[in-house]
Amino acid sequence: MSEVKVNKISPRSGTDVTLGDSGDTFTIPSGATITNSGTATGFGGDNTPSFLAYSTTNISLTNDTYTLPTYNTEAWDTDTAFASGVFTVPSGEGGKYLFWGGGYFALEADATSRLVWYKNGVVQDQFRAYGGRYGSAQDLPNSGMALFDLSATDTMSLYVYQDGTTSKNLYYAFFGGMKLIGV
């Protein structure tokens, strides 16, 4: 093993400095520090896949029915993994994900709304979000967040529910999610 001790490494004019070749490993020993004051790219990954969908039209919700909303707008969908209200984890993208969603529910007096997360078509009760129950008919918001450890091909969807006596509208429905890094 040989050791090079220098104070500065600079590229030759008109070139970049490259460290090693594909497959090589450079180890930063415990206790060592790398200080960056410039621009670093490619470290730590990014929060993709990520998507955000929302609806610009009202969605009619049949009472006492868990309904999968149809979102007519996708703000972004980095991996084209979201379609028809369902997010499918792409190949090689398993990991922990954060999802959030909700909307405004036009509720009858004393009615409630629910947000329920489904993983692979199975309800995930630990993240149910309840809203509503007001003495008179009101438009009331309900939103929720959930974290899941997912594998490739797993699906996630958000169902909404209202327990009035007739069909009611859901306004401003939205559903988004992203992969977490570092966990």
Place this chain on the structure above:
Amino acid sequence: MITSNGLKKLGFTPEEDFSLRDDGDGPYIHDWMSASPQPSEAEIEAADAEWQAEYDAHEYARLRATAYAPIGDQLDMQYHDQQDGTTTWTDHVAEIKARYPK
């Protein structure tokens, strides 16, 4: 069509006896938890029609309920009617009953 109102009319309770889901093609029974046999779609539709007829027949009551002044205001009307010998409260109720007849 499968409806909660039809199932409720048949005596079943949402989330206790049944759970409905709609994936985009209309409601269906996702879970049947009741110990009683699951009714047919025709039976549910017939019960829903019965429920709808009763619901429609009470449209006047729902309209009246939202048109009446808040209870506090009505009590105030009744107090002033007694003090002043007026009929503000009776007139208010009568006007709404006439606006939304049975």
